[in-house]
Amino acid sequence: MHRGNSGQIRVLEALLATAIIFSALLLTHPIYVALAVGGDSEALYSAGMNALMVMNREGQLGQLIAQNNWTGLSKQLSTLLPIGVSYNLTVYDEAMQVVNHSLIANGDAAGKNVVAVQYVLVERTDCRFYVVRLQVGYMK
């Protein structure tokens, strides 16, 4: 009887060993996800920051804001941000009052991983200061 069951016990032990290793892998999975999301956040942040910097290099960003040209601003952002990245931009003046009363956005961010980029800028013509808050995320 004892000898006859030993094979089955070996199989059960092997299954138990496999289960232990798989459970360890499953438990550490959230860490994989966190690391992947962290990498995505950095890429999103860089994309957003670079887009704003390119627009501000020759003072164009300030010019578009001063002219209330939200359509132009939106077009520029859509061109500069990678495909599949959605954004939502809010412009504040020196008193931190919202300047854009129309939405400057494209699509809908997935909500899982949205990164905010804050940018301070100067408009050259009247030397007015603005804070731009750009939220970028991957499209749903």
Add this chain to the structure above:
Amino acid sequence: MRSFRRNCSGQVLVLAALAIALIISSTMVYVFQMAEAQSLGHPSSSDDYVRTVKLSTRNLVIGSLADISYGGNTTTLGTNLERWCSFVENQYYLGKSHVSFALCERSPYSSGLRLFWGTAGFGVTSAKVDFSMGLTDETTEMSAFYSVNVTTSIYVSGVHQEYSPNWYAVNVTIHVNNEWEPALAKNFTVYHESETGWQNSGLLSGYYSEDFGNGTYRASFVCQNFVNDVSVRLYDWREIFVQANATCA
């Protein structure tokens, strides 16, 4: 001994699996902690803020200089920079920020400005300011020192030739520079001095201007009673005004 090995081999397998699971878990936790430690020093904090402020400061100096070159008050530069420093200090949300500036007083600058619109073919409109910036947050403490120099200059030279009594063919060559590198002009006007005073050469019927695309422009015209002097008033693409007078050869 042999039977003991046989009986315990399954338990050894389970123990080995536990050990492997432990190694996997601890490795992952270690990798995660290392990645987290690295992300604390991510440029999304202070480095990017300094880059942003530098770029915007440059735009502010350009805007102020353009205003001053149009005839605005020379104190505009200092006033705008004081406002800017206060604004920047308040917007750093990761910790404390301190920004200060010093207008260049080294010759030929005065109060950070150099406006020299000469009569020997050279004109310059320039601003130079030194900045220091300190940022302190939970993890980093950094300081940055940088200088912003915005300069628009032109070199004007001209030649004239009398081709009939009192009628002169004049060629004026203009070189435009931004920060001493060739740059494009947004627009410019050439004036010539005649016996009745300064005249806008662009209004003459035979006026012709040529853009070489490399910051060099040539204006040609034919005028009457020319008294050798020409003047060029120019705006660059940053709307900074500069002027220079020259005597034609």
